[in-house]
Amino acid sequence: MRAHGTEGGVAQAVFRRFNALRPLPDEDAAALEHAILEGLLRAGPGEDLITEGDPVDSVRIVLSGWLFRHKTLEDGRRQIVNFILPGETCDAHAYLLSTLDHSITTATPVAYAEIKRARFEQLMAAHHALAEAFMCETLLNNAIQREWIVNLGRRSAFERVAHLFCEIFERLRPVGLIDGNSCSLPVTQTDLADATGLSVVHANRTIQELRASGLIVLKDRTLTIGDLEALKNAAMYSPGYLRLYRAK
Amino acid sequence: MRAHGTEGGVAQAVFRRFNALRPLPDEDAAALEHAILEGLLRAGPGEDLITEGDPVDSVRIVLSGWLFRHKTLEDGRRQIVNFILPGETCDAHAYLLSTLDHSITTATPVAYAEIKRARFEQLMAAHHALAEAFMCETLLNNAIQREWIVNLGRRSAFERVAHLFCEIFERLRPVGLIDGNSCSLPVTQTDLADATGLSVVHANRTIQELRASGLIVLKDRTLTIGDLEALKNAAMYSPGYLRLYRAK
């Protein structure tokens, strides 16, 4: 079963994630792993993998490290539109569009696999379950984007930041990247501000409020959530949107 | 060429849209039109087509009328997460997920086609270009959601509302629903407020500001944009995100 990496291998996060989202037949998992191993790459922190307006001709699957999608207005206001966490795919199918509407930048050193469009399409054609799995991933991503819209439109600063922390924690869980009640949070407060639509100053004060209320500890790029239920309540977090996989 | 409805038929909006997004071979268009005609349905204004948490077992394609996707927090705060305009598809592939994470409600009387999952999958399997076209639609929808995140996170109230108007106008253009520099805007100010993350009162004041600055006329559910470029400038609108179709 090494083939689908349930117990190691560079693509472990990917397979853990698919297992939670939409389990793959061994054969499909093996084919994917094969494709991944063909295209291993690395990037340092702060590198742009894709810039808004670039044409896209491959699919990238993140094996380790964090990235974020972001868009910037003419006058410099920046909004982070999503984080991309280990095991996630940058842009399945995005090659169907002419260019990308946003940029993708690494927050940490990142290991990823690049699969060329032709190779990816061939893989999808040959492995139906794999095609469905990537489709599911796109749909889940969609659901996350919608929840971000709610977050920005209708939650207070306090709720927003709390919600983001809950979401990240729950997204890291299936890939095995939480450790007890802690997880890594390798981004600056500026990034958190840009993800929550706040100014840096206010993001900072909000984080301090969260600390003061005993809901989180955030230190040395590590987030610790003492009482996840309490944090979720504070965030008006509704669990549904991340658990959308079809039982069978 | 009646088959793909370029010049009439109930599904005209659908085919106009696909033509702009990703043109279909006649055969595929005919197959789609056939499926649409099999499943024609109507709904009155203010009806919920799908409610958050419902399982989804079909795809709905809107032939005429407006709907919106929305999510509501426990305490009643509501956020409209997108509008669904004529020619657009409610949830291609959504049946892959267990349940929907949001609700879809009609804003006006709506005519739509419902295609059952099995039928839809059969259609996709038989018509590759059709499958790609629906995929493109999902990706475009994704891009719109991201732009909404920027809108809510980084634009002022004035810019937000202006941006929403620009977007709606540009989305109605390919389906032939703009008339000179006017289009229908069949939603209440409460809906606009919920789409832009503002209070109704402030949404109202913002609309009045837009009127006072001569950028728009909004009366009797009709939006008129005197100078679209000026409105786009005021909105910090960047054109890229709606023009993502691949030239070839």
Next chain:
DNA sequence: CGCGAGATTGACAATGATCAATTAGCGTGG
């Protein structure tokens, strides 16, 4: 030790929310 990035603080300004009426438009029943 000095530098630079990131975090933090204080003072103040501004955007947008809330509360509470009031007005306008429209369809219905008498």
Next chain:
DNA sequence: CCACGCTAATTGATCATTGTCAATCTCGCG
């Protein structure tokens, strides 16, 4: 035809949240 009742739009007054500006602080690193 007109009063009533409803929904949507509008207004005024006030309050709260969040942004801006300008320092200062902390800490890892050469």
